[in-house]
Amino acid sequence: MSxxxxxxxxxxxxxxADDKRHxxxxxxxxxxxREEGEGALPFFKADGCYLWDTNGxxxxxxxxxxWCTNVGASREEIARVMxxxxxKASYINPxxxxxxxxxxxxxxxxxxxxxxxxxxxxxxxxxxxxxxxAYRLAVAYHRCRDNFNKTQVLSRNKAFxxxxxxxxxxxGKANEKPEYFNFLTDMVHFVSAPNSYRxxxxxxxxxxKAELLQEFEDKILEVGADNIACHYAEPVYGGGGCFxxxxxxxxxxxxxCHKYDILYISDEVVTAxxxxxxxxxxxxxxxxxxxxxxxxxxxxxxYIPMGACIFSDRIYDVLASEEGRFTIVGSTYxxxxxxxxxxxxxxxxxxxxxxxxxxxxIGPYFQKQLNTLKDLDIVGDVRGSHxxxxxxxxxxxxxxxxxxDEFDIGxxxxxxxxxxxxIVRPLINLNIMSPALTMTKxxxxxVVSALRKAIELTQDDLREMGEL
Numbered sequence: 001m002s003x004x005x006x007x008x009x010x011x012x013x014x015x016x017a018d019d020k021r022h023x024x025x026x027x028x029x030x031x032x033x034r035e036e037g038e039g040a041l042p043f044f045k046a047d048g049c050y051l052w053d054t055n056g057x058x059x060x061x062x063x064x065x066x067w068c069t070n071v072g073a074s075r076e077e078i079a080r081v082m083x084x085x086x087x088k089a090s091y092i093n094p095x096x097x098x099x100x101x102x103x104x105x106x107x108x109x110x111x112x113x114x115x116x117x118x119x120x121x122x123x124x125x126x127x128x129x130x131x132x133x134a135y136r137l138a139v140a141y142h143r144c145r146d147n148f149n150k151t152q153v154l155s156r157n158k159a160f161x162x163x164x165x166x167x168x169x170x171x172g173k174a175n176e177k178p179e180y181f182n183f184l185t186d187m188v189h190f191v192s193a194p195n196s197y198r199x200x201x202x203x204x205x206x207x208x209k210a211e212l213l214q215e216f217e218d219k220i221l222e223v224g225a226d227n228i229a230c231h232y233a234e235p236v237y238g239g240g241g242c243f244x245x246x247x248x249x250x251x252x253x254x255x256x257c258h259k260y261d262i263l264y265i266s267d268e269v270v271t272a273x274x275x276x277x278x279x280x281x282x283x284x285x286x287x288x289x290x291x292x293x294x295x296x297x298x299x300x301x302x303y304i305p306m307g308a309c310i311f312s313d314r315i316y317d318v319l320a321s322e323e324g325r326f327t328i329v330g331s332t333y334x335x336x337x338x339x340x341x342x343x344x345x346x347x348x349x350x351x352x353x354x355x356x357x358x359x360x361x362i363g364p365y366f367q368k369q370l371n372t373l374k375d376l377d378i379v380g381d382v383r384g385s386h387x388x389x390x391x392x393x394x395x396x397x398x399x400x401x402x403x404x405d406e407f408d409i410g411x412x413x414x415x416x417x418x419x420x421x422x423i424v425r426p427l428i429n430l431n432i433m434s435p436a437l438t439m440t441k442x443x444x445x446x447v448v449s450a451l452r453k454a455i456e457l458t459q460d461d462l463r464e465m466g467e468l
Contacts (some may be wrong), residue, residue: 001341005052007044016040019040021041039314040155041418046069048073049436051073061435061436062422062425064434066297067270069302070273070301070436071355071438077345078301081342084340084341089337091336100335102335104125110189110308112297113355115282116289116312120310120313121308121309121311122309122329123307125305127269128167128454129307130269130294130295131167136329139330141318144321150261152187152228153189153218154172154191154262155191156171156191156222158237161239162171168183169394170188179312189223189228195243196383197283197343197400202321206246209252213249213252216253216256221405230291230292231262231263233253233267234266236385236388238271242384244384250287251287253284254288260329263315266294269295269297273301274298274436274437275437280295291311293310300339302310306340348436359387362439364384365441366444369448370448376459378409378455378459379392380397387435390430393431408428410427410430412456413426413454417454420454433447
């Protein structure tokens with residue numbers, strides 16, 4: 001993919017060398033930064049669904065930044081709002097008895113968009129911190145009702161809920177819990193992922209759902225309902241592999257949570273603000289009203305950091321039932337006025353341009369076209385929903401044997417995709433895609449065509465190596 005841009009001001013080799021020496025990236029493979037040769041790929045320009053590197057190459061960003069560029073990159077009207085709000089109020093203290101119009105307007109708007117009685121928002125700076133605060137609110141809720149033992153958490157295998165010390169402990173991805181980092185282990189309990197391709201193989205959706213619900217209730221009884229504060233669940237898995245649960249699964253889980261007085265926290269950090277064709281997927285897609293919803297990413301479409309922990313009247317009323325209580329959550333940048341103004345403009349764009357309807361129209365086409373890749377030798381599964389999609393690679397289609405982790409098959413495919421002008425996100429044996437909500441049918445066709453070619457080139461490499 002080529003388009004003329006001026007890159008004369010960049011020395012790519014020097015940028016890469018300085019990056020290796022000074023810029024430590026999230027989830028960085030540390031030893032690779034010490035090796036000679038290729039490093040990170042430097043980008044300097046983003047527009048809509050596209051990125052340009054410092055060598056002038058253009059790419060379609062099928063990852064959508066990090067699940068976050070929902071309305072597309074570099075919109076002038078958002079930049080203008082950032083400037084205007086900065087010149088008006090670059091910072092206002094959000095603590096206790098001070099507020100500002102942008103923050104209030106955003107909190108009110110979120111109350112309108114969220115389901116049920118989720119009318120209260122605690123703003124944060126990321127999805128991880130929103131999810132962290134959700135746990136603290138859940139425990140406080142139970143303690144204010146004299147349930148002091150309800151501090152433990154139910155999570156799911158392969159789930160991702162953040163990268164703070166607390167929320168990373170809630171994650172169920174074993175490969176992201178190396179032994180040289182410390183995690184909480186005695187307060188978090190895991191149940192199976194709703195992975196229909198593997199655990200659900202050979203079962204009807206109803207059978208698989210019943211099995212998952214029974215396992216969940218068995219885990220509650222094993223741990224003791226009086227010890228469990230909350231359950232975390234992504235409506236559709238994000239980085240764990242885009243698992244879509246069987247119909248009625250979330251409804252069955254939340255019913256069990258209510259039965260045993262466990263708060264249900266819907267982690268919509270990825271799914272909210274249009275990725276599944278709704279502002280929030282919990283009720284509109286899955287028919288549930290959680291006790292707490294966490295959001296970030298698409299809240300500002302990645303233009304500026306912001307997260308939100310949105311909780312119910314029921315929780316608020318309990319916390320407020322005794323005089324003198326206060327919330328010891330929040331930070332300096334809670335509800336930053338510039339971030340709040342950006343979020344409001346972002347929501348306005350989604351509504352004005354009918355992006356939710358667009359995703360509902362284009363999403364099934366994206367899924368259908370990606371499913372054509374199943375004829376390729378190493379494609380085991382294609383799954384996801386609308387603008388959250390995943391391709392899983394296997395060494396053997398019949399046994400579903402995967403390539404060894406160190407083989408990093410997803411990365412091998414993504415490197416070929418890079419050379420074809422397509423960015424996908426490699427996660428060991430997966431390629432994940434979460435493009436901007438503006439993606440067109442023509443762009444879907446390019447993504448699928450380029451990804452097919454990248455997989456075919458990878459298969460050629462594997463045959464030369466005697467691995468296929």
